[in-house]
């Protein structure tokens with residue numbers, strides 16, 4: 197038979213327990229794939245290692261950190277400067293209205309934890325003159341910016357979710373709630389909150 201004749205030529209001269217091996221060619225597609233990976237590896241080394249055109253791990257890390265700082269305003273970007281600006285309570289109706297919209301919106305969900313009227317639910321009552329983390333404009337802004345992740349309140353700060361401008365309106369809205377005495381106020385956490393009146 198022709199095929200067997202052909203196989204005779206390819207037969208390698210070793211044998212294990214009657215098992216013989218043919219010296220067949222590797223499939224052409226497989227060979228090309230192999231050459232391709234060699235070429236790819238060569239170009240890869242040229243691009244990342246030898247010419248330094250592509251960023252290495254450290255450069256990629258720096259790039260990601262810079263991008264995150266830009267997005268979330270951390271590090272030594274300009275946003276961080278803005279975040280330390282002095283906070284003040286606005287008293288004009290437009291600011292307070294905007295603050296209320298942000299507080300009551302489904303984007304930030306403040307009302308779900310602090311109550312629609314600020315009376316407190318999971319989070320503390322924001323209408324009384326007892327505060328856990330201080331009642332100065334800067335302290336309230338800081339509370340919202342940094343959040344209390346261990347208590348369930350996420351950080352909203354530095355323009356990532358609420359811009360500094362909007363945050364001024366939110367703290368102004370909170371200030372406007374002082375002494376409003378909503379229904380079902382949450383009791384003061386006397387073990388932690390201290391008396392503090394917003395000026």
Ligand code: HEC
Pocket residue numbers: 299304305306307308309310318319320322326327328329330336339340344347348349350352366389
């Ligand atoms: C998932 C629930 C939750 C959400 C949403 C939430 N908070 Fe809070 N917040 C809390 C809790 C809980 C505390 C109390 C932290 C503690 O016990 O130290 C708190 C504390 C605060 C404080 C400090 C109160 C104090 O007594 O010093 C302020 C101000 C505040 N939140 C405002 C906001 C605003 C504004 C929003 C929306 C942008 C918001 N919170 C969204 C749960 C929440």
